Structure formats: structure tokens, C-alpha cells
Amino acid sequence: MTLRLRPEEVARAAELLRAGELVAFPTETVYGLGADARNGRAVAAVFEAKGRPHFNPLICHFAEAEAAFAEALPDERARALAARFWPGPLTMVLPRRAECRIDLLAGAGLDTLAVRVPAHPLALALIRAAEVPVAGPSANRSGQVSPTTADHVLDGLGGRIAAVLDGGPCAVGVESTVLDLAAGGAALLRPGGVPVEEIEALIGTVARPIPIAAAERTRSLRSPGMMLSHYAPSLPVRLDAQSVAADEALLAFGPPLQGAGAAWQMSEARDLREAAARLFAGLRWLDAEGQRLGLSRIAVMRVPMEGLGAAINDRLARAAAPR
Numbered sequence: 001m002t003l004r005l006r007p008e009e010v011a012r013a014a015e016l017l018r019a020g021e022l023v024a025f026p027t028e029t030v031y032g033l034g035a036d037a038r039n040g041r042a043v044a045a046v047f048e049a050k051g052r053p054h055f056n057p058l059i060c061h062f063a064e065a066e067a068a069f070a071e072a073l074p075d076e077r078a079r080a081l082a083a084r085f086w087p088g089p090l091t092m093v094l095p096r097r098a099e100c101r102i103d104l105l106a107g108a109g110l111d112t113l114a115v116r117v118p119a120h121p122l123a124l125a126l127i128r129a130a131e132v133p134v135a136g137p138s139a140n141r142s143g144q145v146s147p148t149t150a151d152h153v154l155d156g157l158g159g160r161i162a163a164v165l166d167g168g169p170c171a172v173g174v175e176s177t178v179l180d181l182a183a184g185g186a187a188l189l190r191p192g193g194v195p196v197e198e199i200e201a202l203i204g205t206v207a208r209p210i211p212i213a214a215a216e217r218t219r220s221l222r223s224p225g226m227m228l229s230h231y232a233p234s235l236p237v238r239l240d241a242q243s244v245a246a247d248e249a250l251l252a253f254g255p256p257l258q259g260a261g262a263a264w265q266m267s268e269a270r271d272l273r274e275a276a277a278r279l280f281a282g283l284r285w286l287d288a289e290g291q292r293l294g295l296s297r298i299a300v301m302r303v304p305m306e307g308l309g310a311a312i313n314d315r316l317a318r319a320a321a322p323r
Contacts, residue, residue, distance in 0.1 A: 002154060003163035007122055013165045014129035017042075022049055022160075024139035024153045025126050026167030027118040029089045029175050029193050030146040030280065031153050032061065032136030033161065034126070040103040043135055047105070049160045050142045057108035058135040059091050059176070060115050063127040068115040071100045071133065077203045078181055084202055087119035089176040089193025106135045112182045122167040138175060139164070143232050143323075145283045146315075148173055152284060173277030174311045179206065191311040193276075233287035233298060237320035241299035249290040251282050251300040260299070262289045272308040279312055283319060 005013050005023075013023045020042040023034045033050065035042035037060045046058065062068040065082040072094035074082070081090060096102070096113045107113050118124065127134050138146040139153045139161075147153045150166035157164075177192035179199060187207040188196050200206050235249070243257060244250050250260035254270045264282035266275035286298050300316055303309050 002158045002161055004150060004154070005163050005165045007165070007167060010122065010125050010129055010165065013126055013163055014131075016162045017126070017130040017132060017134065020045075021162035022046060023126075023162055024147075024150070024157065024164040025123050025134075025136070026150075026165065026170060027061075027089075027120045027123045027136070028170060029118075029172045030148055030170050031139040031150070031164070032059075032118075032123070032134070033139035033153075033157070034061075034134045034136045036130070037102045037106050037133040037135035039132075040105055043103050043105045046135060046137065049157060050137065050140070056142075057110060057112075057114055058106045058137050059178075060102055060106060060113060061123065061127055061134045061136045062115060062117050063124050065117055067133070068117060071097060071102050072113040072115050073097050075181065077186065080202055081179070081199065082117070085194055085198075086117040087124065088117070089119070089172055090199075091116040091176045091178045091190075091192075093178065093180040093182050093189065095182050102133060102135075112180075114178065116176055120167060120170075122165060126165060145233055145287070145319075146175065146280045148277070148280050152281070155284075169277075169281075171277060172273075173279055173281075174308065174315060177311070191314045193308070193311065195307045196310065197307070232319050232321070232323055233283050235287050235290050235295065236297040237316065238297050238299045239316060239320050240302045242302075244299045245296075247294075247296045248299045249286040249293075249295050249297070251286060251298055253301045253303050257299075257301065261293055261295045262286060266303075266312075272303075272306075272312070275303065276308045276312055279315060 035046045093112050093114050140156045148170040150164045153164045172193045177194040178190040180187040244260040250263040252265045266278045303312050
């Protein structure tokens with residue numbers, strides 16, 4: 001049985017983490033599935049609980065930048081980005097230090113480590129109370145829709161993990177931006193909660209991702225969330241819908257198309273922040289309601305490729321990928 005812990009029970013959640021148990025916890029992006037990142041058995045349990053491919057590394061969460069930089073080697077750009085965006089929805093992939101205490105499995109055996117400092121007060125309280133770095137991929141079965149509430153976590157992982165620390169809905173609603181600084185350049189591995197334009201304003205040009213299918217073929221994924229078919233509901237997903245049929249569910253952005261069998265509004269005002277926060281909840285609801293009503297697929301209205309729109313479209317493209 002998976003415990004649902006209240007915010008005031010953070011000490012209990014920390015005890016479970018130190019004991020090698022898995023505890024889901026809220027961040028400003030989505031709920032993470034936490035494990036002691038130094039404990040190889042606990043990290044292996046994350047992969048088992050999620051059914052996660054072994055070559056997809058995990059993000060390690062820390063309470064402060066210097067704790068992260070004790071395990072991964074920063075350059076001047078990484079320190080500048082940490083000063084500007086941490087705590088917050090930015091993950092940096094950096095070289096592992098020779099003395100790094102993070103279990104190799106957490107980094108999928110690579111010579112790099114994905115690190116971030118989350119902005120959610122309850123996440124920070126948990127990490128400080130546990131006194132360990134916390135490996136924390138999204139708290140869902142691998143490839144399924146990411147969770148933005150404790151109920152979403154329990155829907156997917158109830159009975160498979162020790163507890164979920166309930167901090168209410170997540171504010172951002174899409175995962176962190178992942179930036180690779182390990183090789184001397186700067187490459188965007190995953191769009192997310194920090195728009196790449198804001199990163200470029202601070203450190204200069206950032207290379208865009210290699211095609212996901214190419215990374216997957218070579219098993220060279222350096223970042224979480226880079227699987228080709230990911231964030232996938234059970235119903236097929238059709239992108240850039242300009243009309244909708246009665247046997248389709250609609251994920252709307254702006255004034256909704258008429259005629260759908262069911263509809264979920266990301267943001268009628270076309271506010272990208274609101275849309276990001278409502279994206280995963282909408283995919284989950286449409287998937288469940290569409291199956292209940294016998295609908296054939298989920299049609300998605302077009303979202304602009306700017307700011308958080310890049311992260312939203314990245315998630316939608318993965319949801320629509322062949323599988």
C-alpha cells in the first residue's frame with residue numbers, strides 16, 4: 001500500500017528515503033519519484049517501478065547549488081545559470097566528478113550527471129530532511145503521461161512505491177529544461193520550464209537537440225525524457241487539428257473547435273503558462289474519458305512554438321509518436 005503523506009509529514013518521507021524506499025514528491029514542474037541517489041538498490045527500484053529503459057538517465061535533485069556542484073563539475077556558465085535559474089525548472093548535464101558519490105546507475109553509466117535544484121518548498125524540505133541527493137524522474141510508469149497531482153501518482157504507481165508526499169497541483173506542469181554543458185558547448189536536450197531564449201540571453205547560443213530517433217538508435221541519450229514514444233496516453237494522438245470529429249476527444253488551446261465527443265481546455269486565453277500547467281492533466285482526463293465514451297483518438301489544437309510552447313509541443317510530439 002502506498003502512503004499518502006501530508007506536508008507536515010515530510011520527516012516521515014525523509015525517513016523512508018534514507019531507508020532505501022521510493023517516495024514521490026512534488027516539484028514546481030511535475031511530481032518526481034524520489035530515491036536516495038547514492039543507494040544503488042534504491043535507484044534500481046526506480047527503474048523497476050517505472051519500467052524505465054536502462055539507458056535513460058535520472059535527474060538528481062539537491063537543496064542548493066553547491067551540493068550539486070560537489071558531485072558534478074561546473075564551469076562559469078553553469079554557475080551563472082545556477083545563480084539565475086536555481087531553484088527552478090532547469091537541469092544541467094555536467095561532467096561527473098571523480099569523487100562523485102552518486103550511484104552510476106542514476107546516470108545510466110555515463111560520465112555525466114543531470115542535476116537541478118527544484119523550486120518547490122516541499123521538495124527542498126524533503127531533500128534537506130533526508131540529507132541525501134534525491135534521484136527523481138517523473139513519478140509515472142515509463143512512457144505514460146507525467147503526473148501533476150498526488151492522485152496522478154497513485155493512479156500509476158499506487159502499490160509500487162512506499163509513499164507520495166502530497167503538495168497539491170504542480171505550478172509549471174511540464175518538466176525542467178535540460179541543458180548539456182558537459183562537452184564544452186551548450187546543447188538543449190529537452191525543452192522545459194525555462195525557455196531556451198532566456199538561457200541564450202545569459203550564456204549565448206545553445207545548439208538544438210539531435211533528432212530523438214537518432215539518439216534512441218545509438219542508445220546515447222544523455223537526458224531524461226528523450227525516448228521517442230513518451231508521455232503517451234492509450235488513445236492515439238493527432239496533432240495540429242483544424243477540425244474535430246464526433247468520435248475524437250479534443251485538447252483545446254484557445255477557442256475550442258466544435259463537434260468533439262469530449263474536450264479539455266488547456267487555455268482559452270492562449271496563455272502558454274496556463275497551458276503547460278494543464279497539459280498532462282488534460283491528456284490523462286481525455287484518455288480516460290475518451291476510452292469510457294468509445295472515442296477513437298485525441299485531436300490536439302495547434303500550440304505556437306515559442307517560450308513554453310516549445311516544451312508543450314515536445315511533449316505532444318512524443319505522445320503522438322508511433323509505438
